[in-house]
Amino acid sequence: MMMKSGTSATAPGIAQSPSSLGHGLSCRHSVQFYYDDQFLVRSVCDFLEIALTSGRSAIVVATREHRFDCAECLREKGIDLTRAIEEGRYLALDASETLDQFMVDGTPDPKRFEQVIGDIIAVSSSCGACERKSADQKVAIFGEMVALLLQRGEIQAALQLERLWNGISARFSFDLLCGYRISSFDHPAHREFFHRICAEHDVVIPAEGYAERGGENDRLRTIALLQQTEQVLNKQVVERELAQAQNREAEHQKQQLLKEVRKHEAVEEELRKFTRRLLTARDEEQRHIAAELHENMAQLVAALSVYFGVLHQEKASLNPRLARAVASSRSVSDSLLSEIRKLSRLLHPPTLDDMGIGSALKEYVAHINRQGTRVQLEVSPHLGRFNRELEITVYRIVEEALDDASRRSTNTATTVRLMRSDSSLLLEIESPQGPSNNPDGSHRPETRLTGIHERVMEHRGSVHFTSTPSGTLISVTLPLEARTQTSPPATITPLLQKTA
Structure with a gap:
């Protein structure tokens, strides 16, 4: 009991009710x-x-x-x-x-x-x-x-x-x-x-x-118990403050870690954007170079080959040495024209723009089969045409996947399937797992996987890489609806031009 000065109590330390106090x-x-x-x-x-x-x-x-x-x-x-x-x-x-x-x-x-x-x-x-x-x-x-x-x-x-x-x-x-x-x-x-x-x-x-009733010993015992309880509570307060300080430190470290993670995520996102712009710029630059080779360089070499053909027709009037030089020059010009046209097709096949992805893939598969790589192509009938960016993406994905498959020595053919549904374009590439032809013996799939992944993400599609008993299965789904966001046009800087 606590009392102001001037009040009275019947006994020290007794908590009295109002009815027991004096007036x-x-x-x-x-x-x-x-x-x-x-x-x-x-x-x-x-x-x-x-x-x-x-x-x-x-x-x-x-x-x-x-x-x-x-x-x-x-x-x-x-x-x-x-x-x-x-x-x-x-x-x-x-x-x-x-x-x-x-x-x-x-x-x-x-x-x-x-x-x-x-x-x-x-x-x-x-x-x-x-x-x-x-x-x-x-x-x-x-x-x-x-x-x-x-x-x-x-x-x-x-x-x-x-x-x-x-x-x-x-x-x-x-x-x-x-x-x-x-x-x-x-x-x-x-x-x-x-x-x-x-x-x-x-x-x-x-x-x-x-203890309102009882002797002095009971009240002292109660006070001692209260003092012991106070010590327990004080210790709990100290422990709680220590735990709170540790929690604050942990929270601070967590926030710092989150900042670092967000910073790394931002850097990775910028790298992904740069990779997408680089791929787009490379495709555009290859298309531009292919057009230049096909429309300018090939035409000049073809004209040169025609001139050599005219001279070859007049070989009877030429001395034997000059006739042999004309024949050799005609053969070289024909070979050069063939290589230019092949390089133009590899950089950007004109069939892709003229007849669509189905015909372009058939032409490309036939070309690499002639080089010794076994590829089976399955294209659904009535595939139809798509926008140019989507067709280029599919072509480059197949090109990168088959380029990796061609580096392996295996007797099993790589299978490429291209299908469409009402809302998406489906692509599957099933390649065997064989010994690598790389100098260091590694397959280095991460490069092609990154390129394929970024190309698919550019069209807001999905890609899955699955290991099978016979090799690797790449499953790509690309939506056919118009993209809600388009990437900014790629700027052909000297660095990008050199890389392309």
Whole structure:
């Protein structure tokens, strides 16, 4: 129990109820802490019973549940509440409604408080059984308005209201009992506020569980247990603060790691974009070079071959040495024209633009089969035509996959299947797994896989690389609908031109 100077107690360290204290002061301001509502109701009823049985007035300013429980408890104690109410000696008010009468902008207004509460106390005092103004005629008041403010989180308003109760005691004679649920002070930040609440009261009554009865030894034992509990709680607080510090450090490291991951992801995304632009630029540059070879260089070499043909027809009029030179030059020009046309087809087959992906793949497969690589091509009938970018993508994927397959020594043919559905173009390339012809003995599939993957992603498709008992299966799905986003046109820089 905590008491202000000037109050008395029957024994040191005993937490007394308001009913057991002396009445040496004109007013007494007490606070009852509690865990259980029923304990509070019993304590309040003991407090009110003394006033009502002695003919004094009692005021209850509480919540609806506590008003009802107090009334039932008083009736069980034999108090005739009906008569007390008729005489004006028992008044039950709602805490929230009463509080609203003097609160202004979240703060209790002193003038309104004195007017509202002063009128209530004055009326109740005038209804007492005796007219002699003695300590026995003090009004007994139980109030929960301050506790209600605390529940709302309005701590400063609660403290100010406690001070207003102390201030109004200079005008009226009353015993005031406040009730606080002890669980409302369950945070370390509430410690100072708890002390300030206690300081505003003449008598502080502990919650249930404290040894109100018993000898000094029982009270000392209780104090020792509380001290031990405090040590446990202090240690838990230290451990919790340490854990929180570790969590903050871990969270900081996590955020740093996430930043690094995002940075790497951004770099990888830029690399992917650059790779796509590079592939697009290479395709365009190859197409441009193929067109130049086919339309300019091939035409010049063809004209030169024609000229040599004319000279060859006049070989009878030429000396033997010159005739042999003309024949050799004609053969070289024909071979050069053939190589130029073959190079042009390899860079960008004209069949791809003229007849579509199906015919271009047939021509390409026939060419590499003549070179010794075994490839089977399966193209669904009525394949149709697609936009130029999509056809170039399919052609380059097949070209890169077959180029890797041609580096292996195997007797098993590589199978290429090209099909279409209503919404997508399907490509499958099943290649055998044979010994590598690379100088270092490695297959180095990552290069072609990266190129194939980036080409597929450019069209928002999907690609799967599956290992089979006989080799590797590449499954590509390319949507046929128009792409929602298009890549910016590739800029042919000197670096890209050199790479292409």
